[in-house]
């Protein structure tokens with residue numbers, strides 16, 4: 001397993017402490033460690049439409065099938081950016097195997113525990129020597145392209161997946177990184193949570209209740225417990241927020257009593273009456289997503305939208 005410098009423990013701890021002090025938790029911390037990984041995988045199993053809804057599974061399968069055919073007969077490298085437990089990438093592998101003689105797979109995630117789960121899942125489809133686990137903070141790895149070239153020959157055709165990631169990042173932060181990592185001829189498949197219907201805000205309001213469930217609350221509160229904050233110190237509140245014309249679901253923990261935690265030897269105080277932003281997830285419409293991507297020179301060349309209008313898989317190329 002390769003661990004990129006962006007995951008160096010001292011820098012990661014510093015970022016966590018500084019973020020907690022300004023009342024924000026960067027999403028990557030929610031997935032960090034065995035316990036958080038287990039809790040999130042439980043959320044995914046119970047609530048991810050890609051696991052629970054055959055219609056959503058089918059849009060991934062259609063997008064996979066549509067992506068095949070280019071460079072058939074040549075070797076290919078599948079790079080799963082923010083691979084999570086690797087369920088979607090692993091579903092893609094047999095299809096890639098049907099047209100490419102040699103496949104390498106780079107499961108890449110900021111969570112080492114998650115990368116291990118993805119590696120194990122992919123081992124059902126590929127020999128272990130063709131799986132190259134990579135732990136990396138995608139928002140802090142300007143040399144990711146070079147690193148990938150060192151793992152698999154730069155001549156190899158590459159397919160990137162970026163599933164469920166767009167909601168977790170500020171678009172203007174992650175899309176330039178993505179643009180810098182891809183090179184001519186690379187293919188990118190990404191998925192986004194969409195707001196169903198014609199009215200953007202109403203669409204987001206309609207999906208809000210989906211987030212307030214036992215597994216998601218347990219995942220978020222277990223992160224706080226990991227910091228030594230008891231669940232009784234406050235209350236979790238879900239809502240909708242607008243940022244630069246984009247709507248996102250948020251979850252804040254409102255402290256009803258003051259609590260002091262020790263994080264990596266430093267004291268962090270959470271004052272009664274203050275909130276800690278634990279979670280955000282952007283919802284796009286197809287048009288809004290295409291506009292965000294175009295701003296960073298990405299063109300949508302194919303899309304599959306679920307029947308409910310709540311999830312889409314997009315085939316994207318650099319303009």
Ligand SMILES: C[S@@+](CC[C@H](N)C(=O)[O-])C[C@H]1O[C@@H](n2cnc3c(N)ncnc32)[C@H](O)[C@@H]1O
Pocket residue numbers: 027028031032081082083084085086087088108109110111114136137138139162163164165168
């Ligand atoms: C919503 S999950 C999506 C997982 C998977 N792609 C899927 O669709 O099932 C988000 C994933 O992104 C990872 N992640 C969050 N922030 C990250 C970052 N800054 N760099 C790399 N991975 C990150 C998390 O560890 C988690 O596995």
